[in-house]
Amino acid sequence: MRVRPADLRRVGGRWIIAPMKSTGRGAPAARTSASHRRICIFCQRKGEETGFSREHLIPRNIGGALFLDDYVCKDCNDWLGSNVDTEIVRLPETLASMDALGLPHDRDGYLRRYYNLVGELNGAALRGVISGGRSRFPTQKLDDGSLLVPDERLEEHLTKIGARAGLPAEDVRTEVRRLLAATPEGPPVASRRIGVSLRRRTGRAAVALKPKRPPLPERELAKIAYEFLFLVLGRELFHPENDDPCNRLINTIGSFSGPKAAVVRLQPPSAGYEPLHVIHFRNSKGFVEMRVLLFGQIHFFVAPGRFRSVCLSGLQERFGSNIIGVQFQQRLDRRGMAFWGVCAEGPGVRLL
Numbered sequence: 069m070r071v072r073p074a075d076l077r078r079v080g081g082r083w084i085i086a087p088m089k090s091t092g093r094g095a096p097a098a099r100t101s102a103s104h105r106r107i108c109i110f111c112q113r114k115g116e117e118t119g120f121s122r123e124h125l126i127p128r129n130i131g132g133a134l135f136l137d138d139y140v141c142k143d144c145n146d147w148l149g150s151n152v153d154t155e156i157v158r159l160p161e162t163l164a165s166m167d168a169l170g171l172p173h174d175r176d177g178y179l180r181r182y183y184n185l186v187g188e189l190n191g192a193a194l195r196g197v198i199s200g201g202r203s204r205f206p207t208q209k210l211d212d213g214s215l216l217v218p219d220e221r222l223e224e225h226l227t228k229i230g231a232r233a234g235l236p237a238e239d240v241r242t243e244v245r246r247l248l249a250a251t252p253e254g255p256p257v258a259s260r261r262i263g264v265s266l267r268r269r270t271g272r273a274a275v276a277l278k279p280k281r282p283p284l285p286e287r288e289l290a291k292i293a294y295e296f297l298f299l300v301l302g303r304e305l306f307h308p309e310n311d312d313p314c315n316r317l318i319n320t321i322g323s324f325s326g327p328k329a330a331v332v333r334l335q336p337p338s339a340g341y342e343p344l345h346v347i348h349f350r351n352s353k354g355f356v357e358m359r360v361l362l363f364g365q366i367h368f369f370v371a372p373g374r375f376r377s378v379c380l381s382g383l384q385e386r387f388g389s390n391i392i393g394v395q396f397q398q399r400l401d402r403r404g405m406a407f408w409g410v411c412a413e414g415p416g417v418r419l420l
């Protein structure tokens with residue numbers, strides 16, 4: 069167990085991380101001084117130029133309770149919050165996972181902001197709305213030109229049409245009642261008097277959530293990978309030897325042009341949901357590969373590229389000669405979390 073208690077502390081039931089200090093070996097001298105603490109890991113601005121705030125490695129909107137404290141400036145944090153941290157909740161699987169696990173979340177808000185509700189009934193494509201956590205299909209024109217009217221609005225709707233036809237109110241009521249009674253499911257029934265043809269369709273619409281725009285989870289996964297690498301490697305992550313992989317991650321996070329990190333969706337390892345998030349980092353002779361597994365179901369592989377020897381030597385200096393990677397696991401039900409060392413051979417080592 070080599071993680072110093074000061075590196076990881078529990079504040080108000082949440083975990084705050086102060087990345088492990090650089091050993092100084094191979095890193096510029098300035099990185100080991102107290103002043104290195106307040107440099108934004110994204111824009112590299114210093115404390116005197118900008119304010120700092122807490123950044124959630126795994127986004128708060130999916131129950132992430134792991135923080136970077138004082139390493140991301142407020143501007144970058146705000147930008148990440150509105151441009152990157154919403155990508156995971158744009159994945160329908162995320163909402164399905166939180167629903168399946170009974171985790172508290174702003175389902176209505178996410179649905180309203182990020183999703184359209186679409187349905188299909190008897191071959192007709194429907195647009196739905198979500199309100200109060202319930203989905204419904206309002207009055208709408210269908211592709212074939214007909215009008216879909218929900219049951220509870222039908223009588224009112226037919227009465228309006230009848231009134232427009234110029235019939236006396238009593239005649240309209242009678243005709244509407246006749247129509248409603250005469251249309252069980254089946255062929256349409258016409259009313260010449262009010263000029264409509266009514267067809268009743270029953271059955272449950274097949275409902276699906278469709279993101280308002282395609283989700284870009286790779287941006288969010290690259291952010292998790294970048295911050296986790298900083299957490300484990302500290303300022304040595306920014307050693308000049310590592311410019312290329314760092315830039316690839318940054319390009320992926322910001323959708324900037326230039327080479328990007330490989331971010332690949334994998335099959336989940338099991339069919340069931342798990343109330344946990346896992347980040348796994350492994351360094352094999354400088355080739356870094358990471359896996360992020362959310363809810364046991366959303367599984368990504370992130371490969372920023374080749375990091376130089378400073379990564380492996382830094383890891384081994386901090387954790388021991390045998391350790392080539394680190395695994396973090398957060399349980400969502402009990403809010404517990406653990407760090408494990410990944411050994412080159414033999415079993416893992418519990419770091420905390």
Ligand SMILES: [Zn+2]
Pocket residue numbers: 108109110111112113140141142143144145
């Ligand atoms: Zn910044």
